[in-house]
Amino acid sequence: MNLAFHPPAADEYAPFYENYIRIVASGSCLEQLVAQVDDLKVLLQGLPPEEANVCHLPYTWTIKQVIGHLIDTERIFADRLHRFAAGEQQPQPGFDQNRYVDEMDYQTPSLGDLLEELAACRAANSLLVRRIPTEAWGRRGIASGHPVSVRGLLWMLVGHVAYHARIIEQRVAGKMRT
Numbered sequence: 001m002n003l004a005f006h007p008p009a010a011d012e013y014a015p016f017y018e019n020y021i022r023i024v025a026s027g028s029c030l031e032q033l034v035a036q037v038d039d040l041k042v043l044l045q046g047l048p049p050e051e052a053n054v055c056h057l058p059y060t061w062t063i064k065q066v067i068g069h070l071i072d073t074e075r076i077f078a079d080r081l082h083r084f085a086a087g088e089q090q091p092q093p094g095f096d097q098n099r100y101v102d103e104m105d106y107q108t109p110s111l112g113d114l115l116e117e118l119a120a121c122r123a124a125n126s127l128l129v130r131r132i133p134t135e136a137w138g139r140r141g142i143a144s145g146h147p148v149s150v151r152g153l154l155w156m157l158v159g160h161v162a163y164h165a166r167i168i169e170q171r172v173a174g175k176m177r178t
Helices: 015-021 029-044 049-053 063-085 097-103 111-130 150-172
Strands: 140-143 146-149
Touching (some): 015 150, 029 111, 029 150, 049 063, 063 097, 063 111, 063 150, 146 150
Antiparallel strands (some): 140 146
16 A cells, blocks of 8 residues: 555654645645645646736735746755655755745746746656655655655645645636637
8 A cells, every 4th residue: 555645644744744745635635745746837827927027915925926936945845855755864844935936036937937947847757756665655754953754745736836836726717818
């Protein structure tokens, strides 16, 4: 039985990540991992380019910056997943998501290019997840000062995108070209 299909227990991730974990449907984590970026592309396909650069209050990031945040977090969570699945015990540092958004250029690339970058990251991570041995899903490490399992990191990857996709959907409602 593949442990990746079962939601992580509460002790497999920091409480902060509960918002992400709980929105991943049980039994469909791997399917969502594969489908999410295509779903985002469909969601955003009618968004006028100028809208992707607008910061809609009360939010603090543009849609393109949110996609950039998804790229940054995808890379960091997947790196942790990879390290801990391989048995690495070196604690992994936290990261300041605002600093990444502030310091990286997410306004110049097109929204399509940012979505392709996210798709490339996710495709690589989907391949990684397929080759993780069964016994590795329960392995744990320390990330951002908290214990986390490999399974918890997988569910965090999926839940993080799902969480932000819901917000994006609310933000772009009524702003699409017909």
